[in-house]
Amino acid sequence: MTSIFKHSSFLVFLVVALYSTGQSQTWQKTSHGVKTVIDAVEIDIRFYSPSTVRIMKWPAGKTFTKESLSVISEPQTTIFSVKQQANKLALKSEKVLVHLDLQNGQISFSDPGARVLLREQGKGALFTPFNDAGVNTFTVQQSFVLDKEEAIYGLGQQQAGKMVQRNLSLRMMQGNTDDYIPFFQSVKGYGVFWDNYSPTNFTDNAASTSFKSEVGDGIDYYFMVGGNADGVIACMRNLTGQAPMFPLWTYGYWQSKERYKSQDELVAVVKKYRELGIPLDGIIQDWQYWGNNYLWNAMEFLNPEFYNPQKMVDDVHGLNAHLIISIWSNFGPQTKPYQELDKAGALLPFTTWPESGVEKWPPQLDYPSGVKVYDAYNPAARDIYWKYLQAGLFLLGIDGWWMDSSEPDHLQAKPGDFDSKTFLGSFRKVRNAFPLMTVGGVYQHQRAQTSAKRAFILTRSAFAGQQRYGANTWSGDVVASWKALHNQIAAGLNFSLSGIPYWNSDIGGFFLWQFPKKLNDPEYRELYVRWLEFGAFCPMMRSHGEGAPREIYQFGKKGDKAYDAIEKFIRLRYRLLPYIYATSWEVTANQSSMMRALMMDFAHDKNAWDINDEYLLGKSLLVAPVTRPMYVKPVINGRDTSLTEDFSAIKSKDVYLPGGTNWYDFWTGAPFAGGQKVTKETPLDIIPLFVKGGSILPIGPDVQYAEEKKWDNLELRIYPGADGKFVLYEDENDNYNYEKGVYSTITFHWNDKKRELTIQDRQGAFSTMPAERTFNIVMVNAGKGAGEQLTNAPDKRITYAGKKMIVKL
Template identity: 70%
Template sequence: MMKWSTFLLLLTALFISNSSNAQSYQKTDHGIKAKIKSTAIEIQYYNPSSVRILKSPDGRPFTKESLSVIKKPQKTVFSVKQQGDVVNLRTATLNVALNLKTGDIIYSTVKGELLLKEKQDGVQLAPFNDAGTNTLTVQQLFILDRDEPIYGLGQQQEGKMSQRNVTLNMVQGNLDDYIPFFQSVKGYGVFWDNYSPTVFTDNPEGTSFKSEVGDCVDYYFMYGGNADGVIAHMRELTGQAPMFPLWTYGFWQSKERYKSQDELVDVVKQYRKLGVPLDGIIQDWQYWGSNYLWNAMDFLNPEFPNPQKMVSDVHDMNAHMIISIWNSFGPHTKQYKDLDKIGALMDFKTWPESGSEKWPVRRDYPSGVRVYDPYNPAARDIYWNYLKLMFALGIDGWWMDSSEPDHLDPKPSDFDNKTYLGSFRKVRNAFPLMTVGGVSTHQRAVDSGKRVFILTRSAFAGQQRYGANTWSGDVTSSWNALRSQISAGLNFSLTGIPHWNADIGGFFLSKFKRKLEDPEYRELYVRWLEFGAFTPMMRSHGADAPREIYQFGQKGTKYYDAIEKYINLRYHLLPYIYSASWDVTANQSSMMRALVMDFPKDKNALDINDEFMFGKSLLVSPVTNAMYVKPGAGEKETIQVEDFSTIRSKETYLPAGADWYDFWTAERFSGGNKVSRQTPLDILPLYVKAGSVIPLGPSVQYAEEKKWDNLEIRIYPGANGKFVLYEDENDNYNYERGVYSTITFTWDDTKKTLAISDRNGSFPGMLNERKFNVVIVGMNKGVGENLTGQADKVISYTGKKVAVKF
């Protein structure tokens, strides 16, 4: 990093070289304005660490209202000092230096450490005709350090952790969710506030965003000191993440698709009969009937004769149900007719192409399905006015499929479609933000007793404010796809959107001709489910074959037992997970955490793409290659067979700066080293950071079955530690009014003392008396997913401070 003395030399050089061409600037309430080389430049402070940069042709008026940023510029204390051509703006945390001759900007800390600089003459504002509107194509180039890792940019399926040396054509798709935001290991972030097709490029020439349409260059620079700090600033700008209900963190079962209400209800019955925990079931598409009735938001399929009974049957078994809704409508639906009347339907090829449900597609019978205009508030009202009829049935949430939306065989003219906010080209990438936001805002307005829960296939900056969990699209079932999910989810989370998941097992089974009979697929499914147990939503889903646990055998068989083990582990971890979700809402944290978030100084940890932290204590190292299949005899093709005769292993890097415990054995390791762990089918390498305090809940069939009145509290010695146990009513928005409680556990490693704080806050149904069964890992190992009942000490707790020495 550049030090203060070096930074002053740079400014002096700029002063000497440009002193004969000094320019002027104008101070404003929130920053400064300047006109440089026919370009109007404005720097606006949103807080002492976040600035907005606007660049446009001088004399070209425009109005720019952000779809993502909801915060307004704030009155910020800053100083301004000019030296020749360089004007330096300084707050308590950030220096911004504008060259009044070239228009380039340099960002540094108040200690003089260089963070980022624009490339000289790196701005481009080129005229562009956007469907008859005279606008601009806009670009800004930056210069990064040669070996500086950056992260974010949304979700891609390339398996890369650091996003250096890439070119991304940023147009929302089924598998790729593009968010024009990156953050650096240096502790800063850049959000490019543009929604049109954008190319992000990083190469030896520089790092740039180039958008097809824009009234101006418009980006935000934020300095947070570390990844959590950057995300906190991003959410301050674009919205905070609300709490999800506790039940959403349980296990979810789905498939493409349950073809009747009896089939769906029977799945829940089977889980209850088997004693395997389940909290959610999902109904996929075509409950509405034919493709001409696409997304009618009504049960017109005769196999769903009594939807109210279906929902009630699910609820009676203490499970929840969400249902597939889309962002397009068939020509025979009521919504299509209402939307068409106000000109809120777009004209481009989308899914499904044919009115016939037979495969392959019959294009001579076009479906007539059209995507709606979610940028139009009246269209969003129409959408909800029909959806609320399903909400009245008691459906618990929404699966918003194709929220990018599906755009098949795109043509340039498709982007000329007019939306409420201009051409589709101008606002293309914000489609998921607008459609998800429309549903969330409407539901929240009519019901505060049920938290909004939306499962969606696409996202854009700011979507975290709408109670949505994004899944990674229709990925193909393969080991490479599983491996790519890890970096995809981590980079997505690093944009500030904390809730993400993937189809456990992959959506398409095209590689596996024998489907569930293929032992390699069964192994892949188990490993994917093990990974899924440590994502913000644990959801089994896919096409081509059912995925319910009983499809993989019965209790006592390897695959079944491994699946059941990790579902149960997920439920034992619910107190830890729910508290981590509160940390997201209250403290701008993240649930899936790339290693850079907690170990930025460990260079060996910065580009690892197959392990991550789940919460701030658990290091997860998924198995991402086949270990227990081998070629068998086959007449025409090789058939894989199971081979468990040799136990395989996986190597995991444990970051420096901490000691680590093997979750399963309690063996302790020093950080900064690689360790090899045997990985039989039911073992995912899982490590706990020394100093961690982890609460484990009871064995249950659904999330709210039992009170947390007898939690096991595991202490992992070796460092001081703290954990805040969060509890509330598990649903509704009363927590926003302070209706919740927290209990802080503090471990003093030197004194070997656990202090449990006074309970802070209260809520209806709160436990006034409870027991904490404290296990000091290593003293009494008490490890693995089984609750041992062998506590080192049992603490009776009534809400008053307790300190216990071990």
């Protein structure tokens, strides 16, 4: 968080007089870049690293000081040169070349080879006077020029199903199902972060690409060069913070609904899963465990149906499961937090959910609830929030936080609402950063209290930098439909491409408005199964929704197609945990991403740039969810038309396999060349799933919960066709000792030409590490895929005791 003048006492100024067309222009070299004034606009160019440059502009004669809410890094000492040729100033570091036109102030960015990556539009900086709740400031805009065919990604999460973010206009203001992040990255290997929190318009058309924010004392953006998508994301996380590890159990299966109405009902669900032998790691309690709406979000179990909350938590833990609970950004007037926040002047006055104190639907507005949002920008308010969260819930042993309405809900918005005073100025000025502040408050307080338990937060909204706060964002209260399922894919991928790696959606969709027959509708049952199959390959696998319960036994019994498909994919999720957990370590240790748009790994293949219904989980598994109905047909009885199941013919889906590598069908082991479309049969219990050639895929044990068995007997699947590498990561699963080096890694190398698997010396150690283990090595080929049992007879079985081994296959 850096004021532009924080380092002024250390600046060394080199003043150079430039003479061009009869005029003089002065610029100053600073320890991090240059400063100048052009056409009554002050310009400050700063290298934050060899690959990242900060650009600040503001009207001359004004001051622009700012502590960023998103950016937490300080400018690094960076070697750079400054050269002037005619009216152009060139600043060059090892990774980026910045040109400044000293006549019109236009800035362009190139790679070290002078290939232009991005340029501002001439005269593209605009400052329009604006009165922000009595403060004279500006509406700020900056325009850029992109290549005509250039593909860009990011901008957070939208529900339009659009992968490439060109030719669109976005009103960027956080909402229930839209999480806007003013950041985009290009297939050319650069990114732009517009560091502003007020409502912002992003516009891309044939003329220009621009950000325009309602409030700003100046323009403030960062340009970063990464070379590829991973590199750009690494730059963004270097600026805004790294993603910590989640506990292993968060990667298991999670059951939820709106809502469990008693502690007996909640515990009974966990017991039922254990009786059925269906794996489960967590259950989530939604709202109203606190009682009526006047007690909204009391952070206490005041509802008499939750008669012994400590026993409930202990019962869930005794069943080897975990419990997450709903908490909100607002409080009812009869709660203790409300009263203390009110005394501190830390409540915001606008209308939020719920509007009525009566729980009946529709809301009875003649009985207003009085619920108000708290001022999450105020550190004292964040302290109060944690005080009650800790006393009422954390000390019971609840395992994680479901932070609902974290954007927050702002109903019947009126212009004056944005004038509401927060600790950091008007609500308008900081509106989009609300989720960052409220989620950050909970994470920072829990981290300060204990390192024995990793913080895990499920949040409805996010902003730039939120990855540093142990948060997994879900896509909000989407309405169940095939279109919505399809659109989740691009939503999650662009969110990940914005630098935040953890995302999920309500499996089955939240609202069932389009399916009034609910679970009795065969099309909805098919949709739910396909959504669950998609959810098995997301960072969090979590079933949730209103209108009908979603537990597996609501979909029939063993032998029923829907039930069997659900069970199959829950079990597959658990078999893949060693791969998923290793991928999460790559996120923390190497700034990787879990959900990977095809362009991340195949930018050379233009056919992969705009595919919005496929992606990679990690760097080995290509996932192509089924997003249309296949097994229902209409039945006409007189005037009535209904649907019935029809499994008489197996349907299929076309899948594009990116070029430059070979691929294997996960289910059959059949090989395919990349750079082509293939047709995959998709019965209800099959999702198209392919494995990249050169992959080493670990398959874990069949378990009832994530930590039931150690990984001392793993299947290792080798997918030939290229050299490969995989790092198996293990630690103590649920503390921060890994930050002190308490973990182990085992690195596997596959030499395709020699047909050799090298297992390197184990690195590191942790308390429960197996002294030795068995690896069952399988060479995958046609007819030797996953099969129905998700396992294979090994080609070789070896015992590994931590020392280097070479296995010939």
